[in-house]
Amino acid sequence: MSEQRNALRDVNSRVEAGWSAVLERVHVAHGVGRMALLLVLTFTFFAVQRPGVFLNPVNLTNMGIAAPEIGLLSLAVMIAMLTGGIDLSVVAMANGTAITVSSLYTAVGDAQGQAAAEGWAPLIVLVGVLVGVLLGAFNGFLVSVVGITPILATLGTMQLYNGLALVWTGGVTISGAPSALRSMGGTAVAGIPVLTIILVLCAVLLAVVINRTPIGRKVQLQGANPVAARYSGISPRSTLMMTYVISGLLSAVAGLLFLSRNPSASADYGSSYVLLVIVIVVLGGTNPAGGFATVLGVLLATLTLQVVASGFSALRLSAYEYAIAQGVILIGVMVLDQVRFRRRPLRRRPGMQDRPVPTPAEK
Numbered sequence: 001m002s003e004q005r006n007a008l009r010d011v012n013s014r015v016e017a018g019w020s021a022v023l024e025r026v027h028v029a030h031g032v033g034r035m036a037l038l039l040v041l042t043f044t045f046f047a048v049q050r051p052g053v054f055l056n057p058v059n060l061t062n063m064g065i066a067a068p069e070i071g072l073l074s075l076a077v078m079i080a081m082l083t084g085g086i087d088l089s090v091v092a093m094a095n096g097t098a099i100t101v102s103s104l105y106t107a108v109g110d111a112q113g114q115a116a117a118e119g120w121a122p123l124i125v126l127v128g129v130l131v132g133v134l135l136g137a138f139n140g141f142l143v144s145v146v147g148i149t150p151i152l153a154t155l156g157t158m159q160l161y162n163g164l165a166l167v168w169t170g171g172v173t174i175s176g177a178p179s180a181l182r183s184m185g186g187t188a189v190a191g192i193p194v195l196t197i198i199l200v201l202c203a204v205l206l207a208v209v210i211n212r213t214p215i216g217r218k219v220q221l222q223g224a225n226p227v228a229a230r231y232s233g234i235s236p237r238s239t240l241m242m243t244y245v246i247s248g249l250l251s252a253v254a255g256l257l258f259l260s261r262n263p264s265a266s267a268d269y270g271s272s273y274v275l276l277v278i279v280i281v282v283l284g285g286t287n288p289a290g291g292f293a294t295v296l297g298v299l300l301a302t303l304t305l306q307v308v309a310s311g312f313s314a315l316r317l318s319a320y321e322y323a324i325a326q327g328v329i330l331i332g333v334m335v336l337d338q339v340r341f342r343r344r345p346l347r348r349r350p351g352m353q354d355r356p357v358p359t360p361a362e363k
Contacts, residue, residue, distance in 0.1 A: 035300035036334070042304055046311030053314040061155035061193060063303075063310050065185065068199035069094075069257040071302040074280040075206055076250035078298050081281055082210070083243050084223040084290025087156060090251045090277065091162035091270045093135045094124060097255030098265035099165055099174060101128035121178035129252040130356075136160060136248015144240035146315065158274075159363055163281055165267035177263035185260035192328030195257055202253060207295040209246070223290025280305055280329050305329075 046054045053059060073090045080087035104124045109117035117124075135157070142153040187194045210216035218239045221229045230236060258269060282288060283305075284298035305326065312322045 032285070032294060032297050032300065034336075035297050038329075038333075039300055039307065040256070042307045042311065046307065046314060050314040054311060059310060059314070061188070063306050064193040064196045065261060066309075067302055067306040068193075068195040069254045069261070070252035070273065070277060070280065070306065071199045071299060072202060072250050072257065073270075073299050074277040074302055075203060075295065076247040076254070077277050078284070078286050078293050078295070079206065079210075079219070079243055079250070080150065080154075080247050080282045081136040081286050081288060082219050082223050082290060082293045083150075083240060085240070085243075086154065086228070086288075087134070087136075087139060087244065087247045088151065088154040088274055089139060089158040089161055090247065090254070091273045092158045092165070093132050093251035094255035094258060095133055095165055095265065095267060095269055096161055097252040098216065098258045099169060099267070100131045101125055101178070101181075101259060102174045102176050102255070102263070102265040103168070104128075105178055106174060109176065110159075118179060121180060125181070125256065126176065129249070132248045132252025132255060133245055134248070136244045136246070136251065139246030139248065140241035143244060143249045144237040151339070153362060162267055168343070169265075169267055171267070173264050173266040175264040177259040178271075179258045181256060182263050185257075185262075185326050194259060198253070198257070202250065203295050203299055204353040206250070207245075210293070210295065215239070215242055220291060223287075224292070276305070276326070279326050283330060283333055 014308045031353070042224065075095065076090045076093075077087055080121060100126055104127060105117050108120050108124070123237035139154055139157055142148045142157070143150050146153075148156075184194050190198060210219065218229065218234045219242075221232070221234060222239045224234065259265065281293075281298055285296065286293040287300065307328070308325055309322055312318075312325065
């Protein structure tokens with residue numbers, strides 16, 4: 001009986017340690033405040049440098065149209081990184097959705113006419129989203145069931161999905177998208193692009209899932225302490241599978257936004273996005289080791305880098321200089337985080353007592 005009590009006490013202590021690790025990493029106010037300050041500083045800097053170009057309504061609208069697809073891909077990577085993994089195939093899954101929708105729409109239009117294609121548009125879009133979800137589920141299968149390291153699994157599927165897309169399209173761009181998607185890309189509500197509204201809605205839903213639902217708590221504990229998660233009865237397989245399915249769903253929505261901006265799809269669209277979204281996720285305060293992430297931080301990081309990209313264009317700087325700026329910002333923020341972490345005093349856990357150091361005679 002005493003052995004069972006000791007075992008139960010050990011399990012409880014492990015679970016408590018896992019949740020303590022989660023709570024210890026909650027620094028939402030600092031992370032979000034840091035990114036908000038950085039966003040204000042970058043926006044002010046470029047507004048002062050080139051006010052006529054940077055503050056032009058057309059430029060501001062273009063930023064609101066370009067940022068959402070990057071933001072959705074960043075959220076897809078964030079949810080995977082929250083478990084201590086990563087998803088490098090988000091762009092490939094988005095392209096898979098875009099190619100599916102565009103090719104099916106074009107095929108129906110060629111066979112039955114444009115009106116028939118528009119009639120089938122809702123089903124075509126649904127099939128495209130389903131493709132993204134299935135690709136995400138395959139990633140989840142490799143990670144949760146087969147047990148492949150996430151970075152290697154998604155690196156392999158990224159190559160696989162890109163190869164399949166090249167075979168499907170023959171290496172050419174497919175033109176055509178439902179009129180609803182095309183009009184959505186240029187529509188605004190109260191001056192706010194519809195694409196930005198979609199990003200905000202998806203971000204709010206994801207934040208609710210992470211912070212207010214059982215699956216969100218399981219994902220956080222899985223990333224913070226997998227051992228404690230297992231002892232508390234959380235199935236790592238189902239948790240990881242659901243995580244990568246959500247990543248595939250967010251990538252699929254990003255693929256639809258690809259088509260809304262430009263009614264064509266290709267296998268190599270957004271090839272430079274993978275590293276960009278990783279930078280955004282880390283800048284937004286996501287712990288690469290898992291256990292903590294903030295949706296608002298990722299959104300602010302997305303807007304910050306979009307402001308930098310637009311500002312560099314206004315100053316007529318090259319894409320290479322923009323890549324350098326990304327690296328400088330990322331390294332600078334991480335260095336500041338490390339300095340702050342090392343200066344933070346060691347916190348004593350509740351109930352801990354000082355243990356006397358045994359003398360040589362006592363040893």
